[in-house]
Amino acid sequence: MKVYENYSLLHHNTFGIDARCRRFIEYETVDELRQALAGLRERPDEPFLHIGAGSNLLFTADFPGTILHSAIRGRGEAGADADTVLLRVGAGEVWDDLVAHCVDHRLYGIENLSLIPGEVGAAAVQNIGAYGEEVEKFIDRVETIEVATGEERVFAHDECRYGYRSSFFKGEGRGRYVVTHVVLRLSRRFAPELSYGALQKEMDRLGMHEPTAAELRRLVVDIRRAKLPDPSERGNAGSFFVNPVVSEEKYRELSARHPDMPHYAMSGGVKIPAGWLIEQCGWKGRSLGPTGVHDRQALVLVNLGGATGRDVVALSDAIRADVRKSFGIDLHPEVNFI
Ligand code: EPU
Numbered sequence: 342m343k344v345y346e347n348y349s350l351l352h353h354n355t356f357g358i359d360a361r362c363r364r365f366i367e368y369e370t371v372d373e374l375r376q377a378l379a380g381l382r383e384r385p386d387e388p389f390l391h392i393g394a395g396s397n398l399l400f401t402a403d404f405p406g407t408i409l410h411s412a413i414r415g416r417g418e419a420g421a422d423a424d425t426v427l428l429r430v431g432a433g434e435v436w437d438d439l440v441a442h443c444v445d446h447r448l449y450g451i452e453n454l455s456l457i458p459g460e461v462g463a464a465a466v467q468n469i470g471a472y473g474e475e476v477e478k479f480i481d482r483v484e485t486i487e488v489a490t491g492e493e494r495v496f497a498h499d500e501c502r503y504g505y506r507s508s509f510f511k512g513e514g515r516g517r518y519v520v521t522h523v524v525l526r527l528s529r530r531f532a533p534e535l536s537y538g539a540l541q542k543e544m545d546r547l548g549m550h551e552p553t554a555a556e557l558r559r560l561v562v563d564i565r566r567a568k569l570p571d572p573s574e575r576g577n578a579g580s581f582f583v584n585p586v587v588s589e590e591k592y593r594e595l596s597a598r599h600p601d602m603p604h605y606a607m608s609g610g611v612k613i614p615a616g617w618l619i620e621q622c623g624w625k626g627r628s629l630g631p632t633g634v635h636d637r638q639a640l641v642l643v644n645l646g647g648a649t650g651r652d653v654v655a656l657s658d659a660i661r662a663d664v665r666k667s668f669g670i671d672l673h674p675e676v677n678f679i
Pocket of ligand 1 (some may be wrong): 365368470471472473538539548578579580582583584603615616617618620625637639640675
């Protein structure tokens with residue numbers, strides 16, 4: 342177990358915000374995690390936070406307590422049948438390394454989730470998704486340690502209560518459980534999900550019809566690289582807002598004014614891409630102080646260099662105010678403000 346005091350978080354958040362925490366603990370085993378949690382219980386007045394790779398966080402100030410980070414690694418088969426393989430993966434594994442491993446070992450399903458930054462534990466908490474797939478579809482169960490007791494609790498898929506970018510661990514269970522391992526159910530048969538517009542468009546452009554898993558992974562990687570800024574060059578946390586879902590009535594009112602507005606029918610209403618709303622408000626490629634809106638995907642806010650979390654919040658507030666004024670829609674951050 343590694344313990345650091347008064348520690349800079351600069352390399353633990355992809356936004357590149359130079360905030361500090363009082364204590365930073367990185368553990369490699371479940372036993373070390375239990376020890377760390379026991380230590381936290383002795384300091385009940387101090388806040389604590391568990392982070393992954395910090396690819397969905399915005400530090401708006403220094404953190405006055407302990408930050409925990411998992412270095413639990415490893416992947417191993419946890420069962421198999423004729424069609425599927427269960428793969429048990431440590432929460433501290435890098436998500437995209439896992440996707441690459443699966444493609445190399447003919448374990449299929451998660452190719453569309455290639456290059457999503459972050460670690461496996463956080464992927465299961467956030468229900469990461471891209472190009473028509475969400476990770477929950479492949480999650481068999483999630484192994485956790487309960488913060489209050491140090492006891493193990495395994496959540497079956499249905500107990501994780503997954504929704505669009507949401508889960509029990511992000512909602513009601515927030516701060517109560519630490520994910521140690523995720524068990525994924527992968528297929529031995531490659532049955533790609535190719536219906537997402539941007540994938541179709543790129544396949545048409547390349548004259549590609551039946552991609553292999555490796556080709557599909559490469560395609561997704563190329564699309565992401567073309568649209569999304571590389572956090573090592575320009576700090577960002579991917580999509581800054583969730584895509585809003587509006588009522589049918591609201592949708593009809595908006596589409597009368599904006600017949601070209603992209604939209605997706607959902608069970609509870611109509612989803613409108615937040616990136617489109619932001620672009621319509623003239624924010625795409627614009628900057629505010631040391632922050633800006635990415636010029637190729639308006640849903641991504643970037644650190645132009647040396648920004649603080651408060652600078653990013655100021656940009657977020659300005660965008661939200663404009664979208665509210667022009668469309669009567671309240672955008673909600675997808676990124677967690679700390
Ligand atoms: N659009 C614009 N202008 C923009 C960006 C988007 O008009 O600047 C419109 C376009 O019409 C486009 C539509 O929005 O057709 C959808 O855009 P895109 O395919 O880029 O997807 P998104 O809805 O903006 C979501 C996820 C991304 C994920 C992509 C691909 C959320 C909050 N974001 O973005 O996830 O990679 O779909 O599946 O759901 C992330 O969570 O960090 C992330 C990058």
